Amino acid sequence: MKRIVKMVLAANLLAIALLAFVYPQQMVGPGKLVAGHQKLEADCFACHAPFIGASSARCVTCHKPADVGRLTTAGQPIAKPLTAVPFHQKLISQDCVACHSDHAGVKRFRQQGRFDHALLQEEAAGQCQECHKSPADSLHQQISGNCGQCHNRQKWVPATFAHNRYFALDRNHDTRCVTCHVRNDYKRYSCYGCHEHSPASIRREHIEEGISRFDNCVECHRGADKHDIRGGRGEGTGRRENERSRKEHDD
Numbered sequence: 001m002k003r004i005v006k007m008v009l010a011a012n013l014l015a016i017a018l019l020a021f022v023y024p025q026q027m028v029g030p031g032k033l034v035a036g037h038q039k040l041e042a043d044c045f046a047c048h049a050p051f052i053g054a055s056s057a058r059c060v061t062c063h064k065p066a067d068v069g070r071l072t073t074a075g076q077p078i079a080k081p082l083t084a085v086p087f088h089q090k091l092i093s094q095d096c097v098a099c100h101s102d103h104a105g106v107k108r109f110r111q112q113g114r115f116d117h118a119l120l121q122e123e124a125a126g127q128c129q130e131c132h133k134s135p136a137d138s139l140h141q142q143i144s145g146n147c148g149q150c151h152n153r154q155k156w157v158p159a160t161f162a163h164n165r166y167f168a169l170d171r172n173h174d175t176r177c178v179t180c181h182v183r184n185d186y187k188r189y190s191c192y193g194c195h196e197h198s199p200a201s202i203r204r205e206h207i208e209e210g211i212s213r214f215d216n217c218v219e220c221h222r223g224a225d226k227h228d229i230r231g232g233r234g235e236g237t238g239r240r241e242n243e244r245s246r247k248e249h250d251d
Contacts, residue, residue, distance in 0.1 A: 050150040059096040085131050090124035117153035142177045149186045168223035192219045
């Protein structure tokens with residue numbers, strides 16, 4: 001009796017396995033295909049490798065990486081591209097299934113709308129504004145590009161830059177970014193951007209104080225108040241400071 005039961009179970013399993021290969025769309029299909037793939041409804045192995053699943057290598061037989069976002073599989077220009085800028089040509093690898101799924105049932109379990117920017121080539125990864133619109137607030141209207149100096153690819157907000165850590169934009173320093181950061185380079189700055197700060201006047205005032213190294217203004221100055229000076233005043237400590245020290249010593 002046990003032998004008969006085992007044979008029946010084995011026959012059923014074999015039948016199910018055969019049906020899964022002959023009619024995979026009815027037996028194991030997780031959902032309907034997108035409209036563009038309807039003609040492949042009965043040909044699972046056009047996209048799937050046996051026992052492995054969907055294969056990117058099979059995707060590129062129809063979707064040529066050089067044409068994705070530009071041409072249809074029939075070679076016709078795409079009338080309404082899904083993205084403003086074709087970027088598939090700038091990926092470090094053609095791993096289609098890392099981002100795409102087809103069956104409606106699969107999409108339900110895949111995180112949508114999240115693109116892994118680590119898949120982009122390094123040069124393309126820094127060209128954010130090719131795909132993304134710049135924020136419309138007053139600060140970002142002054143800035144063009146260089147998004148990576150404040151933001152990172154993993155998480156856009158919060159921004160990683162806090163200006164007050166370096167210099168407080170108070171009082172007379174409430175000005176446009178380009179006044180201090182020339183050529184859209186926010187890793188460098190210049191204090192010579194306004195009429196009050198010329199190289200000659202800054203040099204003269206610092207030499208009078210006995211300070212011979214003054215190329216890094218924010219090393220000492222934290223804001224508009226020139227008397228609010230933090231540690232590190234260049235090579236010298238300042239003539240007045242030296243005189244004050246000597247006087248205290250004599251007393």
